[in-house]
Amino acid sequence: MGETSEPDLISAAEFHRAPGVADWRVTATGPQSVFTASSLTEAAALIAPIVAAAEQFGVLPDVDVRPEGIVVRVPYRNPEGIPAAAPAFAAAVSQAAAELQLVADPSRPQSIGIYVAQHSQADARPFFTAALGYEPFGDTDAVDPLRCGPQLAFNPITGDIPARGRTHFDVFVPADQAKARVDAALAAGGRLVDDSYAPAWWSLASPDNHGVDIASWTDTYD
Structure with a gap:
């Protein structure tokens, strides 16, 4: 910093x-x-x-x-x-x-960040903030409002060719929230790739073809 x-x-x-x-x-x-x-x-x-x-x-x-x-x-x-x-x-x-005789282990602290490679002419952050329920953080990052999920950083690649992104997320949400999350991601510039398994999950893609599956099956299986 x-x-x-x-x-x-x-x-x-x-x-x-x-x-x-x-x-x-x-x-x-x-x-x-x-x-x-x-x-x-x-x-x-x-x-x-x-x-x-x-x-x-x-x-x-x-x-x-x-x-x-x-x-x-x-x-x-x-x-x-x-x-x-x-x-x-x-x-x-x-x-x-x-x-309390609780011993610190300084080797254990860590945080996970995901660097999203995006085409140099694309802005994928609005899509990911919508799909994951995140919020913008600073000029280039996005964070979970409750800080449970990994922080995202969006890095343009100069001179690349638009193609499917190299990042994929499975986003597990409550069943009664899944369709609204899908709709928000589409409204933020995403596109629907496959809804043949809905409402178990929807496969979406960002403006730069990074994949996100919005999944609700974990909230409903028996």
Whole structure:
């Protein structure tokens, strides 16, 4: 992200220079730490301290609780940098985790991003934001509003020839939402490739022929 001059935002390097953040790593979606646990109950014990620290420092974290551990993230809500209060929040969470004997595993933090190759004359972002229910982020990216799915980046290829894109998604949605999602994607510039399996799934293509299947069968099978 680089250094930023905005007083309420800091860079990754500035985050790591702060005290008490050795458990944390900054990935493409922001600072995060993974604290291992042996049960869901053990992992969930950290939730109350996380909420208390979030309220104290004015940070809006994402928390993912699993039987194997708990993932705590400070997501980028501004593409220009990390909230300045993030290090203090992170240090407080790490201290609470240590008191609960939850051990951080700095090798575990990660984020998944998908780079969508698009023809140099095409703008596929409106199609993908509609098909996946995402929102634009910055000038070139798109994100899940709840930050559960991977962040997308759209990269034009200079001098290419329009053809089927090299990216494909299966988007599983509730059955009562599938047709509306299909309609939104088509209205955003997509085209219908195959609806012979509908309402189980529809195969769509973006303006640059990247494939997306909108699927509802997981919500209805027995």
